[in-house]
Amino acid sequence: MTTDAVGRDHEAVSQFVESFAAQLVEAGMQRMPARIFAALLSSDSGTLTSAELGEQLQVSPAAVSGGVRYLAQQHMVAREREPGSRRERYRVHSNQWYEALTNREAVIKRWEHALREGVNSLGPQTPAGRRMAETLAFFEFVDGEIAQMMERWRVRREELFGAD
Amino acid sequence: MTTDAVGRDHEAVSQFVESFAAQLVEAGMQRMPARIFAALLSSDSGTLTSAELGEQLQVSPAAVSGGVRYLAQQHMVAREREPGSRRERYRVHSNQWYEALTNREAVIKRWEHALREGVNSLGPQTPAGRRMAETLAFFEFVDGEIAQMMERWRVRREELFGAD
DNA sequence: CCTTAACTTCACAAGTTTCTGAAAGAAGCG
DNA sequence: CGCTTCTTTCAGAAACTTGTGAAGTTAAGG
Incomplete structure (x- = not known):
């Protein structure tokens, strides 16, 4: 070698x-x-x-x-x-690049925007519109969850590797 | 129209x-x-x-x-x-496709595998090796968190849209 | 068991992406 | 202020991707 x-x-x-x-x-x-x-x-x-x-x-x-x-x-x-x-x-x-990975902030926002458009185009009371509204709710949920998850990771990281 | x-x-x-x-x-x-x-x-x-x-x-x-x-x-x-x-x-x-999105199971596993290789190639005690080990820990953490998050989503979803 | 409707596979053409070499553009240093 | 070193931009060549038409495969229904 x-x-x-x-x-x-x-x-x-x-x-x-x-x-x-x-x-x-x-x-x-x-x-x-x-x-x-x-x-x-x-x-x-x-x-x-x-x-x-x-x-x-x-x-x-x-x-x-x-x-x-x-x-x-x-x-x-x-x-x-x-x-x-x-x-x-x-x-x-070192300890920030993978945060960027999960920080798809902009991407998620654009998806949410597109989905909102979809709900409108299809009509909120149509089956397709309802499916889309549900998906939108999912992304909004994930959005908030990810932020909390990263908070927990920072705590965890400190336990594992010591202060940054 | x-x-x-x-x-x-x-x-x-x-x-x-x-x-x-x-x-x-x-x-x-x-x-x-x-x-x-x-x-x-x-x-x-x-x-x-x-x-x-x-x-x-x-x-x-x-x-x-x-x-x-x-x-x-x-x-x-x-x-x-x-x-x-x-x-x-x-x-x-309808209510499963976006689970597939977050279910990057296979993708995450491959990343973890690649990172483990990296830790070995670089040596666990080198600075680069340590950085990689930290990233690996991050993915392992995320892996588990996502599963829990999806569990919470299913509960939430039921609240918002009723039983499926 | 043959006909026929439907899907799949494959070779190729069109379109797109990606990298290069060359030239232009900054910025330190005398 | 101009020389030199490094970076960026740009046009074009090469490689790759993607979608098509045509031939091939599968299976329903007579």
Whole structure:
């Protein structure tokens, strides 16, 4: 097993990056953002520069740029400028990225909006309209529940891993 | 507004179907399954035949076949054979399809598996390994919470809409 | 058991997405 | 203020996806 000075098994890490990225793709994320994100996740510092990403993933600077833009929009990574350099570095917030995952706030709101439209188009007293109203109620319910769940997770997390 | 005998506004319904489908697409679903699903959702009986779907969505039987196969695999629709006919009909279970949505059982399990691999590849005592272990714990937590949440929803649903 | 209606599969064409190289755009540093 | 280094934008090529028509399969009903 080929390891570097700090004992990192590049081969195994790269394999993990690709397989985790594949899961993200399956869940609907675009390939390049997924690979970039997985690479960041498996870096010890949680940060990588654009050049490091390009190197590790064997892609052009343009691809990194595009992928990072998407991730930043989704609040899954933060961009930081290294002081005194034109180098940008991208960071995954260890204990916050998966909160972003469940924080589908915007997505859920859009669904709720579409469903409300549906209830109106179909008529609230039609069978289809009633089905839709029920679904809408479900999303409203889930919305509130998720917030509470994340609260419980923060408590739990502290128990398991100590203060943040 | 053009309506049929039972007062359905085809124009408005079709518009809803397309806009709801668009939301599903945005959330990662393929276009054809999304459109088929939205059409089923907005039908009063909750069922449509292959021919009806093709007609309403203006697509070939082959496209319907492919889309339905996907939806059936995801347990979002059930196939029923009309007795005494070669006609198949597809049904959305009004109060169960969105449970399927949250029932990402298989997806979550695969993520957990990938993360476990990650912890091993990176080493549980490395910073990256620890980050991954924390994420894994999060998914395990969510897994259990969702089950409880759905239980609460069933109670809530009964309050709101009566027994099923 | 043959006919026929219905669904499925498959090869391919059209459309879309994704990545690249090249050029343009910022920003540190002399 | 201009040189240099890094990032972004953009047009186009390559790869992938998606939907179609046509052929193939299944099963009802005579």
